[in-house]
Amino acid sequence: MKTDKIKVLLVDDHMVVRAGFRMLLSCQDFIGEIVDIDRGELATKAYQNFNPDVVVMDLSMPGIGGLETIRRLCKCYPHVLILVYSIHDERIYVERALDAGAIGYVTKNSAAEVLAKAVGVIASGKKYIEKGLLPESPEIRLKHPTKNKHKLNVLSPREFDVFRLLSKGLNAHNVANELSLSYKTICNYNTQIKNKLNASTSAELANIAMVHNII
Structure with missing residues (x-):
């Protein structure tokens, strides 16, 4: 003991x-x-x-x-x-x-x-x-860790952080300041996230976040 x-x-x-x-x-x-x-x-x-x-x-x-x-x-x-x-x-x-x-x-x-x-x-x-x-x-x-097909499982930890902030309505500059990353980096993450989630607009990201109780 x-x-x-x-x-x-x-x-x-x-x-x-x-x-x-x-x-x-x-x-x-x-x-x-x-x-x-x-x-x-x-x-x-x-x-x-x-x-x-x-x-x-x-x-x-x-x-x-x-x-x-x-x-x-x-x-x-x-x-x-x-x-x-x-x-x-x-x-x-x-x-x-x-x-x-x-x-x-x-x-x-x-x-x-x-x-x-x-x-x-x-x-x-x-x-x-x-x-x-x-x-x-x-x-x-x-x-027995979850092996389900949760839509957000495709996001990396950092992509998930960026997604969470974008879905709340923050723009790329705000997210960059919040996470201490460059504006260009956030824009790249934004593109990657939308591609992975098959979303084309910020409104669609917000909708996905609401469905999964992120916001």
């Missing part, structure tokens, strides 16, 4: 969230040192230097974003234990996070004790999905 206190790496671009997370977990006697960073680009190096027991990851961040960060961490460190802590409670976000390599998911609207419990469960190597986020048993869902 694990006796050492749990070391946590928190990846979230909002300073207030990170401060609140520290305050919450500092009250837990099973939590030890907490290191926080504000961008996914720093996660691999931070993991190497800090060697945390659990990584708590936001999804909606500038730069490479949470999904791509999860994928990179899992590629570099196959035994990494990642808990997603996100505002998104739609099933597609949960599924994409799990498919990227996370083994837990809780929402930022959950009670404080839920997050603390989730960190403890994840640290023990077990899976934890906040109740109600998936219709089926979390254990079944995680042992």
Whole structure:
């Protein structure tokens, strides 16, 4: 049984969230040192230097974003234990996070004790999905990842981030600023996304997003 206190790496671009997370977990006697960073680009190096027991990851961040960060961490460190802590409670976000390599998911609207419990469960190597986020048993869902033909499964993690913002009505310049990418890069992603989803207009992208409860 694990006796050492749990070391946590928190990846979230909002300073207030990170401060609140520290305050919450500092009250837990099973939590030890907490290191926080504000961008996914720093996660691999931070993991190497800090060697945390659990990584708590936001999804909606500038730069490479949470999904791509999860994928990179899992590629570099196959035994990494990642808990997603996100505002998104739609099933597609949960599924994409799990498919990227996370083994837990809780929402930022959950009670404080839920997050603390989730960190403890994840640290023990077990899976934890906040109740109600998936219709089926979390254990079944995680042992048998979805292989359905969900239309948005064709999008890469970064394409999904761009799609989510475009479907909300942001233009290419706004999306570029939000994700810290160039305008040209966003335009290229926009073309790729429309080709993959067989959409020709922004209105069609918005419609697809509404059908899948993205907006």
